[in-house]
Amino acid sequence: MIKVIIIDDESRICSLIKILGKWDEMGMTVVGTAGNGEQALELIRAHQPHIIITDIKIPIMDGLEVIKQTKYERIPAHFIIISGYQEFEDAHRALQYGVENYLLKPINEMSLNDTLRKIQTKILNEANAKQIMSTVKHEAIHNRKLIQSQLIQQMVEVPNLFPNSFEVIESVVKYLYHPAYFGVVFTIDLMNTPNKKLEKDLRNEIVKDMNCFFSDDFACYSNWNMLFCLVNAEIDDYERIKSSLEEILNSLNNKLIRLWRVTCGISMGHKALRSDIMQEAIVASRFRLTSASGTLFEFINIQKEGAGFGAQLIADTKHALSTAYTQGIVIAMDREINGTCVQHINPNKCFKELLELGEYLIELLTDKLAVNELEAIRRRYEHNLFRARNVQELLETAKLTLIQELKSTQTSQSQEAQEYIFSIKQHIDLNFSKPIVLKDVADLVHLSPEYLSSLFKKETGMNFKDYLIQVRIDKAKVLLKARPHLSISEICSAVGYPDQAYFSKMFKRVVGLSPSQYRKVFS
Incomplete structure (x- = not known):
């Protein structure tokens, strides 16, 4: 229930507002009225109302002082100012305190209820936003490592799109209470032929060592022959972190069997979470190309000068x-x-x-x-x-x-095959929101379904069904980011999936997150 307090030194005005307001219809209740500023503050502190309707000219403490004190005490109420034409300047001053609503005397029933409905919408939206944030934080506790890994991946692969500040990211990635972030990148160079199992074993060993030194103070993401880590620590912990990383490198590189060299790049601590952190560590690690691998490279100490190839x-x-x-x-x-x-x-x-x-x-x-x-x-x-x-x-x-x-x-691709594939992709791109089956597409280009399936796989490297899924999921990702007003069900229908459960299953299989998780983290 939305709580309302009315403040006016004329009791008949308070009674009139109580009569004119459609309180039940809007889920509101008047929890009290006050005739002066002092009584008003007592009521406000006691009831913590959502809406305060106040005249400006009231005894002891005027309406503007009541607003100022309420804001000072961080009571999140919405205000409606009642004013006459001669009090316009006072009403204008109220804008300085964030008051957006005012009513002119004599009070009109329609104006009063229209203003109340506008505030009701704001209050409901605020409550909904709080609920969403609460859900995100709750899910973050269970999916923290996955979400942290996804965010580090974004810092590495799409740094220009990585937001500088975003409430959900802050709430998820600030998984500890230290004020600074350090980027750390390990690069594994195998001395012989690439060996995925050996690389995986080495990455796991590095993660195990990082856990020993930093416990839950770090998150990581691995790709190729690299492990990207985000370490959360105090701003003056740089030397301690450096020493720990050197110990990890020494442990890995001093094995008797010389099948690999592991190099590490580190960035200085940043107080804001930005893609620069990881990019600086990547830049530092690249200096193994001109220096000895198997050592620690610090971004602050690397040579910034020097030419490229030309x-x-x-x-x-x-x-x-x-x-x-x-x-x-x-x-x-x-x-x-x-x-x-x-x-x-x-x-x-x-x-x-x-x-x-x-x-x-x-x-x-x-x-x-x-x-x-x-x-x-x-x-x-x-x-x-x-x-x-x-x-x-x-x-x-x-x-x-x-x-x-x-x-x-x-x-x-032969020219003929290119034309077939282009026509099919164009058809999918224009009709992905409708039912699409291989036989219908084969009829469209006058080929048998079997031949079309084989040709599509040969020319694109994907089978027809997987390509259709990829297109629909890509379209869904765009809608999830760009159209926050659309529900998951509406997006599901818009990209050609009649069954929301199946859509969510396919989305998670392709992206690694559910549609709602993807929207909350990356929108």
């Missing part, structure tokens, strides 16, 4: 990519491999230049491939670059990967 390499390689001249890529890269002087370059700038070449290739292929295929190329390219152990290997990896992706694209 404009000539970028220009020549881009030209070779645009003309599909693979030998041109070889010539440009080999010239750099043979002529690079490691002492005078900045590995971070070199890494960014090679990433730029990958993005240029994707730009060239945009009209030929679907979004998920382009994203797969980006992931493979970045994954290979991250595995390089020195600058020469970085260039060699970029060269081989660019040539492989270019050749793969050239030979994978």
